[in-house]
Amino acid sequence: MYDIWNRRYTGSKYKLADWISDLISGNCSGNSFCDIFAGTGIISYKMIDKVDEIYINDFLYSNELIYKAFFFQSKFDENKMEAYRAKFHALNASDLNDNYISNNFGGKFFSENDSRLIGGIREAIEADRSKLSEKEFSILLASLLYSADKCANTVGHYDAYIKGHDIVDSFSFDLISPYKADKSNIHISREDANELAQKLKCDIVYIDPPYNSRQYSRFYHVLENITCWKKPPLYGVALKPEPENMSEYCRSNANVFFKDLIDSLNCKYIVVSYNNTYDSKSSSSKNKMTLEDIETILKSRGKVKRFETAHNYFNAGKTDFNDHKELIFIVKVK
Template sequence: MAKIKDIPKVDRPREKFLQKGSEALSKSDLLAILLGSGIKGKNVRQLSENIIKKFGNKFLDIKVEDLLQVSGIGQAKALQIVSAISLVKRFYEEKKGGEILIKNQQDVLALTYDLTDKKKEYLVCLYLNARNVLIKKEIVSVGLLDKSLVHPREIFHPAVEFNAASIILIHNHPSGISDPSEKDIEIVKKISQAGDIMGIAVVDFVITANNGSYSFYEKLQQGKRHLDYVADGMQGTLFDLLEIERPTYEINAEKVQENYFYIPQIKKNHLQLQNRRYIGSKHKLIEWIFSIINKECEKGSSFADVFAGTGVVSAVAARHFDEIILNDFLHSNYAIYQAFFGNGKWNKEKLDDIIKNYNNINGEDLEKNYFSEHFGGKYFSHNSSKIIGFIRENIEENKSNLTDKEYYILIASLLYSIDKVANTVGHYDAYFKKDHVEDGFFMRPIDPIEVKKVVIFREDTNLLAKKIRADVIYIDPPYNSRQYSRFYHVLETLTKWDKPKLYGTALKPEEENMSDYCKVRARDRLAELVRDLDAKYLVVSYNNTYDSKSNSSKNKITLQEIKDILTSKGKTKVFEKDYRHFNAGNTDFKNHKEYLFVTTTDYAK
């Protein structure tokens, strides 16, 4: 009887398994180890190949009587094979009943073992929460995989629906060779880039075939095998590993010689300033804005961003001006500016340890708190909201042990992290009504920005205008009736931690920080602001939602009114760009344009 020892050493499945792991073995090799011996005239490997070939993708459904039809397979070996299959199925079914944690490529392959024998190409997506627990497994496409057919929309639409924090893609090669094709590589880059824009991490792209598997994640980690996707509490992503260059945007202004748009070195697993959903964010318009500023404004030393919002405009300005002034009325934005731009001292290792400990907290072990009692099961899951509330309380209790900079970094890291699991479209005017909101909160640190000199305010812009001066002042007020203090009330409550009484379905506190720029007096307030500002150049952003069908989206100031107001201050140029902006609702803006006004004031002459 031919046994494994009769096979040349170099081809023996057991030795290969011990040296290279199970991934290096074919299915017939694995079955050969299980069988142990062959029959007269046929070694165990040949016998295994016959069995695999005979049953193919029906192997997992074979019965003892099926195997008894194979020459050389008796009852003992048949029972051995069927028992092994039944054992694996039993464990898999039990695992499916609870949380399925996807730690590495092996976990991915265990969930998609049936793809290897498919005659057509499949693309499957695993949607994960922030703890890498499987939310859903979906087939994205069947048939020839082509970058023109695999649209990011088909992948990321379910991700948004499932509130996924990350995804993993699995693709089979019916050819039997797991090496990636050029199309595979192009698709990985395309999807990874889309994921970065969406704020949904693409963790891995795994190819499975008869000869084994290929993991882009492991390959990009210098080929190390069995690497976990989360290391030291930080999630790896293909976008970071591939070092894809972030896209630039076409501009209407003339191209400038100096590369004015500068993106600092991205730190893996850290949240960048632009990594949050925010209405009116100028992140995708930055190059367009600064190319125009560089062309139209003489070089100056100071830059003021008086409606700073996300702060992304100031972040780029900080690379080119000696002094930056930021202002916003929201408490949460003020805390974020202090965290990203503030000049105080802080200890990175200390904060990393604190955040790592926070990520080890199990929500089921915590008592209810203010945050979970109000927002649990609505804006966040019950467990996530308990963890968020606990962390916020803990930060406040330990404030005396933190520098101001460290305190704000922890607050900002918390604010940015909850955005990744919020059961919303990107703001807190409402939440999705679901029977069950998925867990998934995971706290990631922000990546502070080095700034030469910065002054941060939280004041009414019209009052601040009488106190400051700068060479360039950028103005981007809220032009419609949507009050930011109401849209982001959860962030305001979490930042202030004053635990106010909440009202209504959306659980909002009493009104505060209500901007006049969202009311009928907006035009007069802008005229006052422009009159009082002391600057060489005024740069004003504007978008044309004045004719929107939605009353809340309609601008309170017309394009012509802004032109008239700015012209009274000095010579004004207008630039425009087609742009589909972030829409937090269902309003469809056709022919949407972004405008940029540059006014050279009398001070510049």
């Protein structure tokens, strides 16, 4: 079974999650926590048992779906989920017709057989949607996303697929392992962070925005496509749909939006993750906000504590990161 951290994701805080959650627990007090750019959801997972109320937000459809699958507190039929697992695990690609996934991504992001299985299972989940609760639907679809990601012919994102080799069939459907607790105050949303900040009231807000020009909706377009299942036309070598859901934090005016976010927050503590990739040789890796931008904006809200640790950042091979660090800023709001 898949745990929430069993996926490849640019900027994932999996290896830093214990360090970050310990810093939050040791330097902040409060009963409510918001992970406003939640990404993989790993920081939410680490904090969920430490607070009474938690807000988990991200602007990707696939991430929202994954949060519902793992965290949405609703009963589901485990025997039914196991029956679907056995059914999907036993499928043979040769028994399936071609579909949207195999026609577009076969032999590229996935092997021909794996893509036929992924598309066939997605069609089956959609066909049975009326027989499934929201929790059950989310579990099955999130399980498909995790299983597909595990066999994807990529370096960890979907901006490109690996060329020049035969793709081995390796897809195997397995279920995720949902978080189980008697906890009602879990709020899951897919909102623009700046808009959510206007109405949010929370003790601790954790902020880990994208800092460079890599748009996550484009990086993970295949998973977004499988989630939404609108079957749009695709373009270019990477087979992307028309652009949508683009973040202002990946553009040159990112610091303007960051300041608006920080100024809008109604909270006791602001916790910000930042990695020092702004000296990168790759233009797409260069941060849109400098360390000085971050510190100046945060100091306007209160006293700032700074923590740092060495961290190996995602690197596709074009950039040499020397002395790379992950920084955490904790602001006690005045």
